[in-house]
Amino acid sequence: MATYTIVKNGVVDNVIEADMDYINTVHSDDIVIKGSYPIGYLFKDDHFVSPEVLTVPIDDVVGVPVITPKPVAPLSNLVIDSPANKVGDIYWLQRDTDAVVTADLALPDGEYMIMAERVANATNVIDDVRFVATILNGKFTMTVHFPITGNYLLTAKRMNEGLDRIGSPVHLSFDDVEFDVYV
Numbered sequence: 001m002a003t004y005t006i007v008k009n010g011v012v013d014n015v016i017e018a019d020m021d022y023i024n025t026v027h028s029d030d031i032v033i034k035g036s037y038p039i040g041y042l043f044k045d046d047h048f049v050s051p052e053v054l055t056v057p058i059d060d061v062v063g064v065p066v067i068t069p070k071p072v073a074p075l076s077n078l079v080i081d082s083p084a085n086k087v088g089d090i091y092w093l094q095r096d097t098d099a100v101v102t103a104d105l106a107l108p109d110g111e112y113m114i115m116a117e118r119v120a121n122a123t124n125v126i127d128d129v130r131f132v133a134t135i136l137n138g139k140f141t142m143t144v145h146f147p148i149t150g151n152y153l154l155t156a157k158r159m160n161e162g163l164d165r166i167g168s169p170v171h172l173s174f175d176d177v178e179f180d181v182y183v
Contacts, residue, residue: 007031007043015039045069047161075140075156075174078103090178098145101133101177105140107170114142115162116152116179126150128158146181153178 004023006014008030015036023032031043042049084091084099093099112135117128129152133142146152154177163171 002034003036005033005035005037007033010043012037012039012041012043045164070169070171072171072173073106075172076104078174078177080144080177084179087180090180092180092182093144093146095146095149095181095183098143101140101142101144103140103174104138105135105172106138107135107140109136110134113162114154115158116144116146116154117158118148118150118152120151122151122153144179146179149181149183151178151180 001017001019004016004018004027005012006016006027013030033043079102080086080091081100081102083097084093086092091099112133114131114133115128116131118126120126129146129148131142131144133140135141156172156174156176160171
């Protein structure tokens with residue numbers, strides 16, 4: 001048994017406790033997401049959105065809104081220099097030590113704010129630390145420096161939430177980058 005959110009026509013319709021057999025039998029035509037999300041919230045671009053953030057009253061929306069996905073810019077050829085040491089899929093870095101991250105990213109030249117979330121148990125966000133990255137001629141460069149020990153994640157999901165907040169017309173695509181920062 002688990003908690004599932006049922007989405008119908010782009011809106012959270014119900015939250016139920018069920019097993020997968022029930023979900024597959026009764027809700028095979030619905031969007032079903034593990035976890036509990038508020039009834040009435042909209043499910044848009046793989047995110048739950050409060051209806052209050054709409055610029056159009058919800059009663060004026062006819063049918064299911066057509067959602068056009070944003071173009072995706074892939075972050076590729078990621079390199080994190082020494083002294084960061086890659087162990088498996090995790091970069092180990094001593095606290096208060098600089099490491100330079102470079103990659104290819106086809107975005108306009110400029111400076112961008114990048115968030116790394118400090119997490120407990122690999123999922124529970126405690127806080128974040130922010131870095132300024134520079135993009136010049138399609139080359140992404142950022143110096144990371146973590147003042148507190150712990151586990152940090154750079155994720156496309158969090159970056160895209162920030163890009164949405166500033167009205168960016170594009171989303172990023174990359175595998176999560178994980179740092180273990182030690183004493």
